Amino acid sequence: MSDKKTGKGIVDRIWDVFSSIKLAVVVFSLISLTSIVGTVLEQQADPEKNTQLLVKMFGIGHDPAHSVLGVLESLGFTDMYHSWWFMALLFIFAANLVICSIDRLPRILKAVNEPVKPLSPEQFKVMTLKREVVLKERLDSAKGTMEAALQKAGFKAGVSQEDGSLQLYAEKGRYSRLGVYVTHLSILLILIGAVVGLFLGYNGSLNLLEGTSSPVAYMGKGIEVPLGFEIRCDDFDVSYYDNSDTPKSYRSWLTVLDNGREVMKKEIEVNTPLKYKGITFYQSSYGYSPNQDSLFRFTVTANDGKKQDTQLKFGQAFEIPGTKVTAKVLDFSPALSMDQSGKLFTYAEMMNNPAVFLEFAEEGKHKYNQWILKRYPETWRVQDGMVEFKDLWGAQYTGLQVRKDPGVWIVYLGCIIMGIGLYAAFFMSHARIWVRLREEKSSTRVDIAASSNKNKLAFEQKIEKLVKSVMSPKS
């Protein structure tokens, strides 16, 4: 690509531009520099936020900042990763990669398809890495020694007869020369996968209150996307590490309804999504929105061991089995705590520490009141038995991220291929070795020449080891 012949056609010239590393550098730099702007300006954000940002960064007034933002916005910088010019940059990057690879491929393919051949004496002379050994054995025996040594070093040698001498030649890792191309190909695959996802997939979200279902997800500003089936949230739960408000897991129990039939039930967590018909549901957030229909769920055990599950709404009452004692839900706090003076208060707007206040009565006569805390079993014991507060059901909603991306498998394939390509490109090398054997009197003169396209120092040490191994054992 560096040859400057005159009288080239327009196609050739464009080809030259796209196959040049200069273009690659320009595109790298443009992507990087514009991306820096994109990381400073918040993307797809409220304009006021970015105006404030500019005010803070450059110390200018609000109005000039606003007009600067206007210019940046018209250039697409406030949503730059979706702008036409950024897409164009990525496209040029891809084209550059393809054409560079095609440009260099024939030469590399030739090298890869050409197995190692014996060297002529002239070629032997110009090799840089050479060693010389004299073995005190006849040619046949020396050949065996050398073949064994090569085998041990991982080379399977071919043999060529020359007049009065022999040449062993071997190579390994020839295909590692393709590593760079495989890596480039994998980048293309990842880009293709991303484009497929962009055009044939979508990213949406869905909030589902416990007990409700939805046939659609929502994209961006309230656009409905039909799922083709219904998804229902049966329950949602946050569990915490002992005695702390550090969440341990967020879990949703989901059911898929296809044509009204339950076809799938799955408990999802962050990092373990549900997948059905190409659409994936990820646990992404949650919320608390109590209402009239929310149900308090208890497991009640009387002192004589009689046990019963029960559920009721706010203000209703249940009976401790086998007794005349009833308990009525008087109050509820999603996150109960106590201040230093012993006063109770609610410290969070989520169900961090749900607590229910029960009024116990016998035959209509008030007996006692008690707070029951879901996370603290020691509060479940009451005078007339055990009241386990299991859940306030129907008060929390699960926030799901809904995604359809048919391109993701291409991206993953690209990632795997990239792993292979990088390994071949950086950790493997094409090593070749030639051994010339010539009988002189009763001993054999051995000339070794070798070359490696990468990691020459380590390769030299390897050859050194090989030489030592053939010299030492019989001395």
Added chain:
Amino acid sequence: MDSSQFFGISSIAYILAMVVYIAYLVFRNSMVGVTATVITAIGFLSQTAAFIIRWKEFYDMSQMGLLRSIPLTNLYESLIFFIWCLILGYLIIEWKYKNRSFGAFITPIAGMALAFIDISGMDKSIHPLVPALQSNWLLAHVTMSFIAYATFAISFATAIMYLAVSTKDKKSGAYLFWTVSLGIFAAVLIAMGIDFLAFKVAVKSPEAFIKSYLFKASFRSDSGFIAAFSYFATAAFVFLIWRYGHGLKKLITSFSISEDMLDDLTYKSIAIGFPIFTLGGLIFGAIWADQAWGKYWTWDPKETWSLITWFVYAFYLHARFLRGWRGNKIAMVAVLGFVCTIFTYLGVNLLLSGLHSYGGQ
């Protein structure tokens, strides 16, 4: 014995090793050299033991499974792991190159950093992970990223040393480049050290530390005087390095480290770090994000800066292989690459998301 005692043994061993390495360079006695290596190896093994013990402590406590309990959750642990990677990298270099000259540079850094982390208020408390971080992909992502960061750090050090040895003229761009880079880098390290001492915050998560504490005792101090003084001190420091930079050259050459070796080491470190960074930093990070949130790439500042870092190192490799760049030019690219690495790790949280969160108020 618990993990902190082993860490103590390591830091003593590393500092002792430095003394022996220097003795080796003076006397050139191979027995002394072997002793230095053995002491370093003892320090390394002790640190490895400490790491495993802490892992086990975390595992016993967190009920999260063995793999997910790897102790890499806060700044303290990640710095220790980083030092571990550095020493491992050094031992490999010593073994491969049969050259002990770098030992006198690396071991004091490791020893002092460990001792420093120790006195700056490390806390034995171990915090369990929130749900999004409970992923084996994340484990691979974090570990490999740190290994890559360590290799990039080595390439940065050797590239700076290369520039120090190869530049002669104080007015040349390359000389200015390496002295200013080194000066700012050292100033940032010192400022971070002051933060640790001032706030005893080594146990915070890196994000929390960076957001609330980084440079708060110096450049971002509430006191205008301290902030101004910090900038002035940095400028003076850079000037001193510029003025006396040739001293470093003398030091390096007296340790019988050659230009070629430095160039080769810079390249090798990047050649090892780049694929690990690509795989662990970019790809595993993307896979984790995909599993956790359903988005493998969102162009958020951290991802974008990782990509920029990746571009710089990709450029380094292509310039070297296709254009045959050698010498000062390529060494400067390596330095630039590490600047981007640092920015990806620290700067993104400090400047970018920081600005965003303040802007919202």
